[in-house]
Amino acid sequence: MTSPQKIDPSNIGEQAQIKLPSWKTDAKPFVQIENITKKFDDFTAVDNISLDIYENELFCLLGGSGSGKSTLLRMLAGFEAPSSGRILIDGIDMAGIQPWNRPVNMMFQSYALFPHLTVNENIAFGLKREGIRGTEVKKRVAEMLDLVQLGHLGKRKPNQLSGGQRQRVALARSLIKRPKLLLLDEPLGALDKKLREETQFELINIQDELGVTFVVVTHDQEEAMTLATRIGVMNHGVIVQTDEPHEVYEYPNSRFVAEFVGSVNLFQGEVTTDEPDTVCVTSTEAGGVLCVNHGISCAPNQEVHVAVRPEKVRISEQRPDQPFNCIEGNILDIAYMGSLSVFKVKLPSGKEVRVTQPNINRESGGRFTWDDKVFLSWDMDSCVVLTS
Numbered sequence: 001m002t003s004p005q006k007i008d009p010s011n012i013g014e015q016a017q018i019k020l021p022s023w024k025t026d027a028k029p030f031v032q033i034e035n036i037t038k039k040f041d042d043f044t045a046v047d048n049i050s051l052d053i054y055e056n057e058l059f060c061l062l063g064g065s066g067s068g069k070s071t072l073l074r075m076l077a078g079f080e081a082p083s084s085g086r087i088l089i090d091g092i093d094m095a096g097i098q099p100w101n102r103p104v105n106m107m108f109q110s111y112a113l114f115p116h117l118t119v120n121e122n123i124a125f126g127l128k129r130e131g132i133r134g135t136e137v138k139k140r141v142a143e144m145l146d147l148v149q150l151g152h153l154g155k156r157k158p159n160q161l162s163g164g165q166r167q168r169v170a171l172a173r174s175l176i177k178r179p180k181l182l183l184l185d186e187p188l189g190a191l192d193k194k195l196r197e198e199t200q201f202e203l204i205n206i207q208d209e210l211g212v213t214f215v216v217v218t219h220d221q222e223e224a225m226t227l228a229t230r231i232g233v234m235n236h237g238v239i240v241q242t243d244e245p246h247e248v249y250e251y252p253n254s255r256f257v258a259e260f261v262g263s264v265n266l267f268q269g270e271v272t273t274d275e276p277d278t279v280c281v282t283s284t285e286a287g288g289v290l291c292v293n294h295g296i297s298c299a300p301n302q303e304v305h306v307a308v309r310p311e312k313v314r315i316s317e318q319r320p321d322q323p324f325n326c327i328e329g330n331i332l333d334i335a336y337m338g339s340l341s342v343f344k345v346k347l348p349s350g351k352e353v354r355v356t357q358p359n360i361n362r363e364s365g366g367r368f369t370w371d372d373k374v375f376l377s378w379d380m381d382s383c384v385v386l387t388s
Contacts, residue, residue: 022054030055036085047237060224063234103180111170113158120154144172293380310356312382
């Protein structure tokens with residue numbers, strides 16, 4: 001989420017180069033998680049995970065309840081010890097190193113502010129415990145308050161602040177000790193939707209300004225997509241896909257990822273054509289042939305799923321002039337949501353397909369009505385084939 005590097009026009013073609021993110025270069029990982037497993041009696045919460053996180057990344061662990069993401073975060077913090085494997089931070093093995101001796105701080109969902117202390121005192125708490133006193137404390141507290149735009153509220157108590165302000169106080173307290181790695185467990189979960197969206201961008205700006213490596217745990221797909229430089233999607237204690245948000249959304253590697261990250265239509269079928277740049281699938285559910293123009297290794301007659309996002313699907317009254325990726329059905333339900341309209345279309349096979357269309361003008365939402373016969377279509381590069 002860093003800002004694009006500015007280029008001097010006079011250097012184009014000579015010295016100017018766009019700086020690649022660390023994970024796309026040969027840079028050494030800042031956090032190395034090697035074959036980490038955590039068991040609680042007979043239950044395996046984290047199962048043999050290996051993961052590299054790079055300096056200045058804002059990495060999101062995304063998963064549902066019980067997926068193991070918070071347990072992995074607690075092992076990074078030192079609150080839980082791995083059953084096997086090891087964690088290195090900045091090249092140092094963290095085995096046996098207590099949480100307070102790690103170059104790490106953690107911000108909890110509850111914020112855990114002291115109600116009897118002022119904002120200034122809450123933020124300064126960690127410094128004072130380390131024996132730092134006087135002008136150094138005042139200077140660093142002032143810097144943090146300025147960073148989170150709360151300089152005018154230093155004398156207030158937590159109960160005199162809004163939810164978003166308390167969140168920023170907790171963030172300032174986590175950052176004042178200048179950790180190399182900040183861990184955030186559902187940091188925006190207690191905020192309402194509008195404030196959460198605003199705070200996401202504030203968090204990105206703060207991380208970018210400080211250059212601290214962030215690891216964020218969240219169950220909110222939109223939050224992960226907005227915040228992250230990369231996302232690790234977790235399920236049953238395993239990271240099932242690690243990639244940039246765009247890649248995770250557009251090119252999920254499994255049905256689980258496709259369904260968990262956003263909304264998706266899945267059509268079951270059998271492979272009938274497998275060429276280097278095209279896979280075609282005959283689907284009884286869709287009632288036709290579905291083709292994808294980015295290759296995936298498939299076997300003839302292999303059972304697969306074709307995944308297409310609702311916003312990629314066109315809806316029309318007339319049949320489009322294309323021999324594949326074109327299906328027909330009747331509108332079962334309509335939801336007008338202001339900026340877009342959502343249609344549920346029932347196919348002759350009984351399968352329901354979700355379509356979202358932007359309301360470009362005021363009349364867009366009223367173009368179709370219930371029970372209308374419609375045709376759905378999409379491009380070959382708008383869908384993916386999933387073999388698992």
